[in-house]
Amino acid sequence: MATESLNFSFQGLRRSLNVSLSQYEPVLLVLASVATWIALSVTSSTLGAVYGSFSEKGFIGSISSLAVKLIRLLPGGAKYLNKEQKKVMDKLTSGTKGKELWATELPKQGLGPQVIERMLEIKKQDKPWEGRCSGAVYIGGTETEGHFRLVNEAYCMFAHTNPLHPDVWPSIPRFESEVVNMTASFLGSKLQASGGMVCGNMTSGGTESILMAVKTTRDYMKASRGITAPEMIIAESAHSAYDKAAQYFQIKLRRAPVADDLRADVKAMKRLINKNTIMLVASSPGFPHGVIDPIEELSALALQYNICLHVDLCLGGFVLPFAKKLGYPIPPFDFRVAGVTSISVDVHKYGLGPKGTSVVLYRNHELRKVRDNPGKYEDGMAPIYGAGATLPDRGTIRDILVDYMDSTC
Numbered sequence: 001m002a003t004e005s006l007n008f009s010f011q012g013l014r015r016s017l018n019v020s021l022s023q024y025e026p027v028l029l030v031l032a033s034v035a036t037w038i039a040l041s042v043t044s045s046t047l048g049a050v051y052g053s054f055s056e057k058g059f060i061g062s063i064s065s066l067a068v069k070l071i072r073l074l075p076g077g078a079k080y081l082n083k084e085q086k087k088v089m090d091k092l093t094s095g096t097k098g099k100e101l102w103a104t105e106l107p108k109q110g111l112g113p114q115v116i117e118r119m120l121e122i123k124k125q126d127k128p129w130e131g132r133c134s135g136a137v138y139i140g141g142t143e144t145e146g147h148f149r150l151v152n153e154a155y156c157m158f159a160h161t162n163p164l165h166p167d168v169w170p171s172i173p174r175f176e177s178e179v180v181n182m183t184a185s186f187l188g189s190k191l192q193a194s195g196g197m198v199c200g201n202m203t204s205g206g207t208e209s210i211l212m213a214v215k216t217t218r219d220y221m222k223a224s225r226g227i228t229a230p231e232m233i234i235a236e237s238a239h240s241a242y243d244k245a246a247q248y249f250q251i252k253l254r255r256a257p258v259a260d261d262l263r264a265d266v267k268a269m270k271r272l273i274n275k276n277t278i279m280l281v282a283s284s285p286g287f288p289h290g291v292i293d294p295i296e297e298l299s300a301l302a303l304q305y306n307i308c309l310h311v312d313l314c315l316g317g318f319v320l321p322f323a324k325k326l327g328y329p330i331p332p333f334d335f336r337v338a339g340v341t342s343i344s345v346d347v348h349k350y351g352l353g354p355k356g357t358s359v360v361l362y363r364n365h366e367l368r369k370v371r372d373n374p375g376k377y378e379d380g381m382a383p384i385y386g387a388g389a390t391l392p393d394r395g396t397i398r399d400i401l402v403d404y405m406d407s408t409c
């Protein structure tokens with residue numbers, strides 16, 4: 001009955017449309033259809049671009065870049081903007097006027113050991129930061145005393161090593177493995193809740209640890225869930241390293257506002273989850289406000305949607321476990337929390353190690369093994385520079401490089 005009445009009203013609509021359109025030439029109707037189709041495609045791509053711009057740059061960013069574009073279109077607008085841009089550049093470079101010029105070429109005569117004096121002279125321009133530069137360097141004391149001096153001594157001992165050559169420097173992978181294991185051990189790796197498979201490696205800093213964790217998650221979610229247009233969800237308070245990761249590894253970044261208490265807003269993050277979401281991010285604490293995100297709630301969300309959760313412990317990794325031991329009421333933040341799949345933790349912050357040392361940890365090898373990495377150096381072309389000597393006219397390479405260096409390497 002319902003189908004019949006639907007059919008009846010469709011026939012009626014069809015008849016009345018045919019009657020009213022019969023007064024137009026067929027060619028006009030074709031042209032009108034094409035024009036409508038073009039108008040709809042232009043509108044949909046414009047709306048798509050506006051939406052893309054808003055989700056990438058945010059409201060203020062999109063409005064300002066639109067305003068700049070509009071000003072450029074006005075008569076004299078481009079000239080005005082160029083003048084303003086020049087003013088800013090002049091202001092930025094004015095500080096160098098009248099100052100000694102920086103070297104741009106190798107000096108004719110080398111400085112020899114005097115280079116140290118020269119560097120000490122230039123170093124005087126730096127601020128006396130020792131122990132008082134939170135957010136940049138974390139080591140206390142002075143370069144010539146105590147822990148600071150010890151770290152410098154150890155650093156000097158290994159300044160000329162290359163971890164890509166464990167056959168030459170087996171000490172390096174040993175140290176790396178020890179630092180990774182020790183760090184993991186106070187982030188829950190020895191507890192049953194972690195699954196007992198926590199693994200990781202050292203990187204050059206918090207940013208690189210975050211980059212590695214994001215890339216590994218992307219590769220893992222592609223291999224395990226077939227996600228090829230990955231998206232990650234962060235709170236607005238997350239570190240800018242996630243913007244870098246999104247750009248480097250072609251991941252769409254979705255930013256959720258923080259709640260009134262400045263912690264990540266779990267509900268807002270939940271609203272951004274879709275079939276392409278590979279991961280959520282929590283900071284403990286975050287870079288701008290120093291507050292700890294609700295990690296257990298985010299973990300429950302990650303488990304519910306079968307996605308990963310990275311915890312940024314770059315700043316807190318060497319503080320929270322000890323603060324907890326001292327009895328501070330700190331909610332769980334590490335591999336004890338079931339949904340946490342990776343952690344970044346900086347040795348060069350409150351680990352009081354030298355710049356740049358950080359650790360990235362994964363809950364298990366399943367996650368880590370899918371990393372698309374360039375392979376062990378044995379799999380590629382090893383740097384046997386002397387091999388050049390077997391090619392015509394390449395003998396000098398061997399003379400210069402191999403004979404000069406200790407060719408046992």
Ligand SMILES: Cc1ncc(COP(=O)(O)O)c(C=O)c1O
Nearest residue numbers: 205206207239286287312314315
């Ligand atoms: C919470 C947090 N995450 C990541 C980073 C980035 O670390 P890095 O400066 O070592 O790259 C920082 C740096 O201060 C940080 O505080």
